[in-house]
Amino acid sequence: MTKNIQALRGMSDILPAQVGLWQKLETAIRELTSSYAYQEIRTPIVESTGLFQRSIGEETDIVAKEMYTFADRNQESITLRPEGTAAVVRAGQQHGLLYNQEQRLWYAGPMFRYERPQKGRYRQFHQFGVEFYGVASADADAEVLLMSAQLWKKLGLFEHVSLEVNSIGLAAEREAYKQALIDYLTPLAERLDEDSQRRLQTNVLRILDSKNEQTQALLADAPVLSDFLTEQSQAHFARVCQLLDYAGITYRVNPRLVRGLDYYNHTVFEWVTDQLGAQSAILGGGRYDTLVEQLGGRPTPAVGFAMGVERIVLLLEQHAFGQDTVQSADIYMIALGQNAEQVSFLLAQSLRDALPYARVLQHCGGGAMKKQMKRADRSQAQFAVILGDDEIAQEQVIVKSLRGQSDQVVLAQSALVSYLETHLHENNKG
Numbered sequence: 001m002t003k004n005i006q007a008l009r010g011m012s013d014i015l016p017a018q019v020g021l022w023q024k025l026e027t028a029i030r031e032l033t034s035s036y037a038y039q040e041i042r043t044p045i046v047e048s049t050g051l052f053q054r055s056i057g058e059e060t061d062i063v064a065k066e067m068y069t070f071a072d073r074n075q076e077s078i079t080l081r082p083e084g085t086a087a088v089v090r091a092g093q094q095h096g097l098l099y100n101q102e103q104r105l106w107y108a109g110p111m112f113r114y115e116r117p118q119k120g121r122y123r124q125f126h127q128f129g130v131e132f133y134g135v136a137s138a139d140a141d142a143e144v145l146l147m148s149a150q151l152w153k154k155l156g157l158f159e160h161v162s163l164e165v166n167s168i169g170l171a172a173e174r175e176a177y178k179q180a181l182i183d184y185l186t187p188l189a190e191r192l193d194e195d196s197q198r199r200l201q202t203n204v205l206r207i208l209d210s211k212n213e214q215t216q217a218l219l220a221d222a223p224v225l226s227d228f229l230t231e232q233s234q235a236h237f238a239r240v241c242q243l244l245d246y247a248g249i250t251y252r253v254n255p256r257l258v259r260g261l262d263y264y265n266h267t268v269f270e271w272v273t274d275q276l277g278a279q280s281a282i283l284g285g286g287r288y289d290t291l292v293e294q295l296g297g298r299p300t301p302a303v304g305f306a307m308g309v310e311r312i313v314l315l316l317e318q319h320a321f322g323q324d325t326v327q328s329a330d331i332y333m334i335a336l337g338q339n340a341e342q343v344s345f346l347l348a349q350s351l352r353d354a355l356p357y358a359r360v361l362q363h364c365g366g367g368a369m370k371k372q373m374k375r376a377d378r379s380q381a382q383f384a385v386i387l388g389d390d391e392i393a394q395e396q397v398i399v400k401s402l403r404g405q406s407d408q409v410v411l412a413q414s415a416l417v418s419y420l421e422t423h424l425h426e427n428n429k430g
């Protein structure tokens with residue numbers, strides 16, 4: 001027997017029974033971004049490897065061990081995108097969108113990271129993200145933060161999520177802090193967990209968000225980043241917090257929040273939930289004022305976030321929408337005999353033209369009335385539209401209601417559209 005080929009580990013199929021929730025989320029995203037006047041941008045899912053090395057940072061987990069990187073046929077090193085921001089900056093710059101102007105952009109699509117798969121963590125996952133370029137002041141940070149809060153409200157998830165914010169200041173401030181942290185931790189190195197020992201040499205800030213309890217205990221008396229921020233940086237962060245307060249968004253300042261990508265400065269934030277086990281982060285973002293320049297452009301202030309779609313779908317399943325029953329059609333076209341089949345195709349098309357919200361399913365494969373009715377029932381359609389030779393001769397059609405009491409009417413074919421328009425359930429007219 002030949003062995004069945006399976007999807008790759010950590011890469012999921014989204015089946016018809018699940019896709020309803022994805023579509024609801026996608027609709028909410030479209031409405032949200034449109035109501036904030038953000039424009040969509042779509043970039044390729046593969047880029048030159050150097051783009052991610054230069055932006056995310058060589059010492060980050062993503063670049064050091066999680067990228068899908070390979071040589072193409074021309075021996076060029078290319079990488080499946082592990083996140084969206086670097087590519088948006090690359091595209092913005094390549095097409096002159098960022099120079100001397102404001103841009104409010106959003107994107108959505110698959111991302112790839114070679115992580116250890118578990119519930120809520122995959123190797124192909126999807127992100128929705130926004131990027132706001134050209135404004136350095138705290139009101140821009142507040143705009144994207146309020147926008148993320150608004151998404152939870154729209155989705156009915158607001159009470160299940162909470163916001164953590166922090167300021168990681170500017171590079172120079174961070175350098176001074178890093179040195180202080182290294183000085184503090186070096187004598188304690190042997191008691192740190194293995195990952196943190198390595199990070200002491202490579203990326204000391206990431207030790208702050210270690211999940212190891214002993215490491216966390218050792219950090220209790222460590223120097224605090226906020227003490228290293230200049231007055232100006234503190235004022236920026238204070239204004240962000242003030243705007244959140246004014247908008248009634250509660251948050252916790254988490255002085256250990258640093259985020260896993262190198263390009264951030266000033267404000268960083270994360271929305272978390274306690275309902276997804278270990279994968280508590282559902283949306284992360286912050287300000288990244290140096291990235292555009294780092295990738296060859298002019299200095300351009302920027303702030304944005306990225307949200308994990310799968311994790312939100314899991315939350316929606318648990319709370320807001322539940323599972324939809326799979327209903328594949330509203331109207332099921334039944335035809336008895338070849339003549340009826342021909343006419344039925346045309347009639348179905350006239351229904352689709354006139355009632356674009358209705359899902360019209362044409363029976364294919366012939367068969368007796370009983371078989372076709374069974375299929376109609378299974379499709380969960382509200383109405384079967386039945387055509388046989390008699391109906392064709394008289395230019396009529398039978399409409400049978402399949403839900404509630406199953407009455408049926410005989411109509412002139414010309415009256416079919418208006419009959420169904422009146423009788424289809426209101427919620428199908430979305």
Ligand code: AMP
Nearest residue numbers: 120121122125281282283284306307308
């Ligand atoms: P990041 O780009 O790492 O800041 O991640 C932003 C968001 O993407 C996170 O808050 C998660 O919701 C989601 N995310 C990141 N990595 C994964 C993954 N491997 N599988 C599923 N979702 C992920």
